[in-house]
Amino acid sequence: MLKYVIRRLLQMIPVVIGATFILFCLVFALPGDPTAGRCGERPCPPAYVAAFRREYHLDQPLIVQYGLYMAKLLRGDLGVNFYGNTVVSELAARYPVTVKLAIIALLVEIFIGITAGVIAGVRNGRFLDYLILVSSLVVISIPIFVIGSLAQLVFGMKLGWFPVTAGDGSWNQLVLPGFVLGALSVAYVARLTRANLIENQHADYVRTAKAKGLSGLRTVTVHTLRNSLIPVITYIGYDFGALMGGAIVTERIFNVNGIGNFIFRSINQRDGVSVVGAVTCLVLVYLLANLLVDLLYGVLDPRISHD
Template identity: 70%
Template structure:
């Protein structure tokens, strides 16, 4: 985890600060005065070699300080305000993924070649083929504006406001989870241990629920874990459609405003989330399949 953290954060730091002048455009159409540029670079250590800049920055990160952005606000405080909203949105999306995706995949797997299997296969392919911004805009129009079932925007970040954005955010992943579950379940149902379980007199329901499904969920858990890390990072498109005041919107505005400190600080947090989620997924492997060793 440590090499990945250092390597990824160094790359994003270099791309944000070393490949462009962050003072461009900060004084409007006119170039900034030389005194302002010198003070700006001194305040953010941009007058030093890039390696020294990065070491100084990571030294502050290890102390819990993500820096002060170009507008005088602490990045950690900006993220602390927005992350709870994004976390709630991610939990709602993951809940839809797990409940709808796994149930649909199991039904399709045990009914291979029948109507339910065809329905799940076609519908998931249909969802995967449609961009998220189209799904979000259509559901916002139909369920929000015309039918009035859900709020159109989620500016306050309440649970009621986040249900529709959460479903939109998780819709693509629901399709992938369903297809992954179905594919792995069908493959495991042909395994020798399943035939042995049936020969011992176990019912089909117990064979699927106790033996086959646990092995089939290993790649699904991998996908869900990685996807949860991505969702916690904030879905920029979904948050923009529903005006959610989350991490994705903050990152989008920071990129627009060329606020490098906010961009790097946010990405550092996202990298940590990804690494922690991957660690949790690795530990869950042993719970689902005791044959997997973590020695």
């Protein structure tokens, strides 16, 4: 197991280098002047522009800029953004809010999605199955900004059950945006769980368990569901990386001061240092989430070995 983890961590190094290089080129090679609007309605003086470009190495070739950035990254330094703040401090101030939001969305995704999928799989071809399939299809078909706006209107303004905006990012203020963020994933998890559960119900080991006299509930919970969750765990692990990155649309709708909102503002302000630093952290989160999912395979299915 330890050798497998070390090997996977070493494999992450070229992935991080390649991802950061592509991201750096995409961000800093785009046309546009990052000093535009920094001096009000008047254009910035040439001396200020020259000093700004020199401070952030924008006067250097792109490959030199990337080399300087990677030298800082190896020391754990994500750089200083165009407003004089370190990217690490900016992310540290916002990541706790995004983590809370991701945890709520993940819990919604796991408990509601898997439960609905199991019910639909067990009741295959019956009313509950069709109801869950149609409901999930409706959720998938509606854009997330529509779901968020409707949730604000109904549960926030009409019923008054939840705050309309996130405010200071406390747990109760993030419940509604967490449900909205996890709504799309709930639909996919439910359909994926249902499909795998139905497929595994016809497996030989399930027929053997039933022949031994095991109840339907025990057969599903102990045998069928465990193997059916492997592809579901794969999807949840991938989605967890996305949730940890924050959802730009959801955070904008509910004014959540998280990573997604930070990336959105940084793009609007042409703050390339903040964009590259934030997305680099997201790449690391994705890679670590995928590693965790691979390790969980061995727990769910003993036949899978990481030796």
